[in-house]
Amino acid sequence: MKTAIVTATLLALAGPALAQDVIRMGTEGAYPPWNFINDAGEVDGFERALGDELCTRAELTCEWVTNDWDSIIPNLVSGNYDAIIAGMSITEERDEVIDFTQPYTPPDPSTYAALSEDIDFAGGIIAAQTGTIQAGYIAESGATLVEFASPDEAIAAVMNGEADAVLADDSFIQTSIQANPDLMAVGDPVALGGGVGMGLRESDTELKEKFDAAIQSMKDDGSLNELIAKWEVSSAW
Template sequence: MKNILIGTAALAMLATAALAESHSVVRLGTEGAYPPYNFINDAGEVDGFERELGDELCKRAELTCEWTTNDWDSIIPNLTSGNYDAIIAGMSITDERKDVIDFTQNYTPPSPSAFAAMSADLDLESAVISAQTGTIQAAHVTSMGGATLLEFANPDETIAAVKNGEADAVMADKDFLIPVVEESGGDMSFVGEDVALGGGIGMGFRKSDPELREKFDTAIQSMKDDGTLNALIVKHLGEDSPKF
């Protein structure tokens, strides 16, 4: 019996060591193409709101983290297949996604989505509207009835489609569209009403990694409690962006 107990204890220690080793470096997956949430800077590094947030969360969770980028349309499949350990990529929490992965609590409140176009008096109900594939905005355009959805793999292509006349308007997170409109020199403007979609943005994890998710969940809560998360939201997303 003693030998059995020792053997069981040894196996438990090995399992714990294996788990610790598997998460000795936590790989954070992001898109790197959705400013101000995440983008690649001139030095070729991941930058933006989620880079600064992710680094602080890893520090608070006492984890060593490294960043990797992945195209949006395969970002969940590559998480579940083990190419990285967490998604931190402007991903809204939805019931459909929760069927596949688990989320932390949100690190941004639900924020509005918006439409931007070259014409301020565009009729959205009969318009061709561009949106990024696999987003809550693409799903919303589909539900609008008379509008036609034009999907693209990355956010820049959705903007280019409006500028070159391929689409009448683009729908995306308003935080993403604000600098696009402001930097257009008056060529683009917001049209229609803002739309509230999703349950805020959270980090995504494999369902088999509850302990790792809980570490980040605790770190997010600590940033909410001490006000540093709101400070980051203001710094990167603007004073008018919803806060906690």
């Protein structure tokens, strides 16, 4: 669902994560219902529940770290944490820099939200979070793209009249509509991305194998679909 551009100068990889006592799970903490900070100041959401269960099944001790979206891949590569679990779509561009587990959700459709249904999707001003596949789609559509560092800022741009509409993952849009009654889903959903997976350093092959096996076990016993349904983040497997 999101795309971050990282230059080749960031390819200096840290040592294998499994050499450490604790696996650090990096997330944004600002993209409900996938990940967010709750009233207790803790990481919460679908990916917190999923990540904790994956760590249990992989017999790993994990702790959670938050990081801004626009530097989430560089800080993985530089060793500030060991895995990204942050609603990150598996893309060819990103796969050139880091590795991915198998996807833990199918692609989540992207949805436009606006204050009215009268939107010029091809020629209007459309907001998106910077570095996402939605931003890339808008840039190629002919519409005027306005980018924001956080998804909430993109929503705010529509609410204050700076943008005609915002494009983001449907699950995030639906959460935003619940919080902003004047906001509505408009237009047709857009199919983007190739599923969401955990991002890992390319050197951490053993860690990838452990998380792949844990994800597959959750698919096999139906518990992954139960979490997907509970948090309403995408369609089921």
